[in-house]
Amino acid sequence: MHRPTPVNIELALDPNRYFISKTDTKGIITSVNEYFMKIAGYTREELIGKPHSIIRHPDMPKIIYKILWDKIQSGQNIAAICKNLAKDGKYYWVVxxxxxxxxxxxxxxxxYTAYRRAPSRETIETVIPIYKELIEAEKIGGMEASEKHLQRILKNxxxxxxxxxxxxxKKSGLADAFKGAMKSAWGKFFGK
Incomplete structure (x- = not known):
């Protein structure tokens, strides 16, 4: 799978709109909404049947995705703050x-159905240094080192x-935004 070369340009997101996608249990995309396609820069045909990692930005620590997948595969919900990569190499942050x-x-x-919205700038600025530290730990000692470092950060x-x-x-004002709005947004975009 061809991956775009990241460029240091952040895409502006509408804080009131949801990106929505569905994947099978292996992470293969089965549905996306229009806003997802608009921001990611891919057509529906380019996304359906592809691994969701098509939008994974290299600045994202692998341990965050491991935690995410471990949780959802065990049937537990989780939220994550992610830096994603658009087709043109630009990036965007989502919760x-x-x-x-x-x-x-x-x-x-x-x-799995994933609902995404723009986090606050404050939230982004909080996670950037943490993710940089996790990436550095990963470069030195792999995902295990990154996981131990994350555990130390959280313990502190x-x-x-x-x-x-x-x-x-809560800082992003999204604590309650995902509860009822998710199902409402899914129905609006996919007719369910």
């Missing part, structure tokens, strides 16, 4: 929250990862 969709008969996870803050993210959601 992502997940809905875990299960088969009503078996209870087995069948897909006296928080769990979830507490940290929830605190950032």
């Amino acid at each position: 992502t929250d997940f809905e875990i969709n299960k088969d009503p008969n078996t209870g087995e996870i069948i897909e 803050m006296g928080m769990s990862y979830d507490d940290f993210i929830n605190n950032e959601l």
Whole structure:
């Protein structure tokens, strides 16, 4: 898969709009809304059937994605602050929250719906130095070193990862934005 070369230009996001995507349990994109396509710069055809990592920015520590996938694969919701990469190499920051969709008969996870919105500048400025430290730890000692470093950072803050993210959601004014609005946004964009 061809990955764009990152350029140091941040895309401006509408703080009132949601990016929405669905993936299967392997992270392959099955649905996206118009705003997702507009900001990411890909057509629906370029996204459907591709791994969601198509928008992963190299400035994102791998440990954040490991935490994210471990949680949602175990059926637990999680929110994450992510720097994403558009097709033209520009970047954009989002807060992502997940809905875990299960088969009503078996209870087995069948897909994930990701809801994204723009975080506040304050939240972005909080995570940038943390993510830089995690990337540096990753370069030296791999993901295990990055994970240990993240645990030290969180211990020094006296928080769990979830507490940290929830605190950032509150600072961004998004603490309640993801609750009912997610399902409403999904229905608006996908007719459900």
